Amino acid sequence: MLRSCLIASRGSSSGILGVSCANIQQKRNTFILKRRWPPGLHKKNESPKAFRPRHYVYDLLEDTEFRKTQPIEVILTTFVETLGQKGDIVSVKPKFAHNNLLLPGLAVYKTERNLEKYKKDPNQPEPIKYSSPFALKTMNMIEGLLLPIVMNKEEPWVVEKWHVRASLRKAGFHAPDEALELPDFPIKGPNLDLENKEFIVTVTINGMEKAKLRCRIHHWSTDPVGKLPYLPEFWTLPSVPITP
Numbered sequence: 001m002l003r004s005c006l007i008a009s010r011g012s013s014s015g016i017l018g019v020s021c022a023n024i025q026q027k028r029n030t031f032i033l034k035r036r037w038p039p040g041l042h043k044k045n046e047s048p049k050a051f052r053p054r055h056y057v058y059d060l061l062e063d064t065e066f067r068k069t070q071p072i073e074v075i076l077t078t079f080v081e082t083l084g085q086k087g088d089i090v091s092v093k094p095k096f097a098h099n100n101l102l103l104p105g106l107a108v109y110k111t112e113r114n115l116e117k118y119k120k121d122p123n124q125p126e127p128i129k130y131s132s133p134f135a136l137k138t139m140n141m142i143e144g145l146l147l148p149i150v151m152n153k154e155e156p157w158v159v160e161k162w163h164v165r166a167s168l169r170k171a172g173f174h175a176p177d178e179a180l181e182l183p184d185f186p187i188k189g190p191n192l193d194l195e196n197k198e199f200i201v202t203v204t205i206n207g208m209e210k211a212k213l214r215c216r217i218h219h220w221s222t223d224p225v226g227k228l229p230y231l232p233e234f235w236t237l238p239s240v241p242i243t244p
Contacts, residue, residue: 185244
């Protein structure tokens, strides 16, 4: 790039500065080197001997550009999902802290002044506290999910907790039966009137937070003749609740 700029500038009177070379940027690099053949010490009261060519041969020990960065500690100024509450001290990578916490004003550097400024006051009302830093994110993911509950088209059934638990496992969530709360009325089938209709399951997270999970009934048959037609993007269809 530098060579092409120099060649392009020969025909112009403005010089290198007159050529568009915005891609050339100064970069500060530090290389740690070691002499392969260290020069000997000179005698007392004598001038040092001149270096020989072999004294200018170096071995590269480290390129600091690829040095692993150490995490830094910051103080949260508000609740941050997956990290913690206001006043918590968290340790994160420098780049993540700069782009996602310090610039948006969600955290400050850990200093004596900031520790005193953001220390937790027992007299102030407690902010909304979640059971874990990931609880709010988990609630948002569950409430944004439309879970298909696939039931048999020929055999009689009643929707139970294990049906919802198995469907959640397919979607990447693990929920024990005690964390699931089904509607008060039973949902029985097979009943094609329930096809693609919804019901709500309450999911309890860590025994504290509750999220509303939308579930939609789908009938399935192993008989190719009795299969229902495939509905692409069924989640875009209007929701019809199941009523007792």
